[in-house]
Amino acid sequence: MxxxxxxxxxxxxxxxxxxxxxxxxxxxxxxxxxxxxxxIDPHRITNIAKTVLAPEISNESIISVGPEITPLPDSATASLFTASADQIVDWKKKGTALIAENAVAVVLLAGGQGTRLGSTAPKGCFDIGLPSHKSLFALQAERILSLQKVVAHSTGSGKVTIPWYIMTSGPTRAPTQAFFQQHSYFGLEEENIIFFEQGVLPCIDNAGKIMLETKSKVAVAPDGNGGIYRALTEAGVLKDLKKRGIRHLHAYCVDNCLVRMADPVFLGFAASRNVSVATKSVPKRNPTENVGLIVSKDNHPAVIEYSEISDEMAHRTVASVEGTSALAFRTANIVNHYYSLAYLETIPTWRENYLPYHVAKKKIPCIDLSSGETLTPSTPNGIKLEQFIFDCFPQLNMSEFANLEVSRDDEFSPLKNKAGTVGEDDADSSRADLMKQGKRWLLASGAHVPESILGVEVPPLLSYAGENLEWTKGLTFDTEKEISK
Incomplete structure (x- = not known):
């Protein structure tokens, strides 16, 4: 042009x-x-701006009926807390078989920077303070290596490969790739780590006009984790998945040090139900925890903000299987998803027209069009447009969706805050959660760990999920340091 x-x-x-x-x-x-x-397609941006900035219709003569929000139906959810041991074993066998067929890949959402953590590096490079000083990327890479070995050994298969697709943002692409190169891809084969980049969207002002960062550059921002769907198609990832024979994908966020990538139990659960999309969730900590919830919204799966339910709904309880009470709306979203490749291949039919755009009002440095001066605002002056990964859920019928409730202690410890600022979901809690898990695994294997030792670092290369620690029986671990065989 x-x-x-x-x-x-x-x-x-x-x-x-x-x-x-x-x-x-x-x-x-x-x-x-x-x-x-x-x-940039300026017509697309103008149309998006008209949609997100359109004033809500206010007419007292119109009676507005809100959506029906209820907990997920029993048919669409299961829990590791209540499932029988035989059922869990069956799911694990099914998932293990899929991995052994080299039909499984993992997709990592790694576009975030570590700014809130006080770091200038991508969040995946962050050291949460383990005795080994391993980064989040290192922990996850070792977990993939460990699972490949576990599956190959347990099934007698030949080479087992779990490709790792890493979605970065513009600012994190180069430093992430450099970090992997610096660490020799953490023992994984370079050809099985595929980096791709999420898209960006121009920032707009409150009138829907595209903002300029400089006189020669449009101000842009990553398009949110929902940008994964556009990126999967435009970066050629879907074609590569098909070429490799992948049929099942596990997607997750980089900031969870306890994440079990390509978890055989989760894969087997989703595959046994033959669903298009599945999620993992953890029980809500308490009625007022600020966390998104996976629910039924007008009889379709959806994720809602904690502010979308009333105080009565937040505190509502139901009887649990154990005879105690549990929160009715407790299914906390942890951005841990399963997709069938068949479903992802339909992205071009719904990507652009279905997913809504969300407004994030931000302080955006820009050029004043009148004076040409650079403005550094102290209050929000513009809008970053985002899409959310879960906004495709409502297009699914409930029969195409399933949720598996798992233990927060075993599978979810997000790194959101700088240590010492909030008191939870920070490097201190991530380190403690990982090491407490290691201590539980050792005790379950018959090892001795003094009560004074709060936790022990069990490296993922030794155990993916607590298995292969029989050799520790009778041994004493009286230090928090990383153990070795």
Whole structure:
């Protein structure tokens, strides 16, 4: 496209203000700026802006009926707390068989930076303070290595490969790849680690106009974790999955040090139900925990914000199997999902028109169009547009969806906050949760760990989920340091 064609498109979309300073730019700056403008569909941005900024209809004569929000039906959920041992073994066998067939891959959402943690590196590079000082990336890579060996040994298969697809953002792409290269891909084969990048969207002001970061650059921001669906198609990931014979995917967030990638139990659970999408959840800590909930919304699966249910609903209880009471709305979303490849291959039919865009009001450095000066706002002055990964759920029938409730102690310890600021979901809690798990595994295997030892680091290479620790029986571990065989 020529300059005239690009400018005509932006003018037709009501976004031609982006050319305000074009004549002041050098020829090189103009060329780079036009390349960025060409990559953006201004009509799409204008249409999105109209949708997200449209005022809500207020008419007292119209009686608004809200959606029906209820807990997930029993038919769509199961729990490791109540499932029989035989059932769990059966799920694990099914999932293990799928991994042995090299039909499983994992997708990592790793676009986040460690800014809130006080780090300039991508979040996956963060050291939570383990005795080994292993990063989140290292822990997860070792877990994949461990599972490949466990499955190969238990099934007598040949080579077992679990490809690892890592979705970065623009700012984290280069440093993430460099980190993996620096650490020799943590023992995994380079060809089985595939990096791809989530998209970006222009930032807009409160009038829906595209904002300029500089006179020659549009201000952009990552398009949210829901951008995974566009990225899977546009980065060629779906084609690569099909080429490798992958039929089942597990997607998760980088900040969970306890995550079990390609968990055979979860895979077997989802595959046995023949669903398109499945989720893992953990029980809500308490009625007021600020966490998204997986629910039935108008008889379709959905994730809602904690603010979308009333105080009565938040505190409502039901009788549990054990005879005690449990929260009725307790299914906390941990962004831990299963997808069938067959479902993901339908993305082009619904991606653009179905997923909504969410408004995040932010302080966005920008150029003042009148003066040309750079503004560094102290209050939110613009909007970043995001899509959420779970916003595809409501298009599913409940029969196409399933949720598995798992133990928070065993599988979920998110790294959200800088240590010492909030008191939970930080590096201190992540380290403690991982080491407490190691201590439980050792005690269950017959080892001795003094009560004074709060936790022990059991490296993923020694055990994926507590197995293969029989050799520790009778041994005493009186230090928190990483153990070795």
């Amino acid at each position: 020529s300059y005239n064609e690009i400018k005509a498109a932006y003018t037709a979309a009501g976004q031609d203000h982006v050319f305000t300073f074009y004549d002041q730019l050098s020829s090189e700056e103009q060329s780079t700026f036009l390349a960025q403008l060409k990559s």
